[in-house]
Amino acid sequence: MSRIRGRDTGPEMSIRRGLHALGLRYRLHDRHLPGTPDLVFPGPRVIIFVHGCFWHGHDCSLGVRPQSNAAFWSEKITRNQARDREAIQKLGNMGWRLAVVWECALKGSGRRPLREVLGDLCTFIRYDSGYKQLDICALTNVENSTSTPQGETNTRHVSPRESGRKRPGPK
Ligand SMILES: [Zn+2]
DSSP: OOOOTTTTOHHHHHHHHHHHHTTOOOEESOTTSTTOOSEEETTTTEEEEEEOTTTTTOSSGGGOOOSTTHHHHHHHHHHHHHHHHHHHHHHHHTTOEEEEEEGGGTSSTTOOOHHHHHHHHHHHHHOOOSOSEEEEOOGGGHHHHHHSOOSOSSEEEEOHHHHOSSOOOOO
C-alpha cells in the first residue's frame, strides 16, 4: 500500500523534525504494529500518533463535520474512531505507552508553542512515570477530551493550563 495522503502533514512533520533535533530516533509508520503508528520508539517502548482532528473525530473546532453528506462523514469518522480505539487498546496490551498529539495542539486558535509540545513528548518518552497514555490537544478542548476518555483510566491530559510555567487565574 502506498503512503496515504495526509500522513506527512504539517503537525506530524513539526513533531518529527523537533524530536529528531532533540536527539530522539524513531521508526516511521510501522505497519507491523496495530494502527500503523506514526512514530515508534522501540527502546523506551513508546508510540506517538499525530491525529488530524477531522479524520479522527476530535471534539474540537478543527473536528467539526460538514453539514452536507453528514451521514457519509459520520460513518467514515466513526469507523476511524473505532479503528483508533482498537489500535490503542492492542498497543497498550502489548506494553507500549502511547502519546496522541491532536492537530489542534499545533494548529488553530488554541495551539500551543511547539517547544512546549515537544518538551512534554520528550519527557513522556524518556521517563516512564506510570502514565500509559498522554493526550496533547488545544487548550480549549481539555474539558471535552477528559469527558470522553478513550477507554483508558490511566490517561493524562496536558494543557497549557496544567503544564505551562505561568499559572492562569481561575476561569
Ligand atoms: Zn482537535
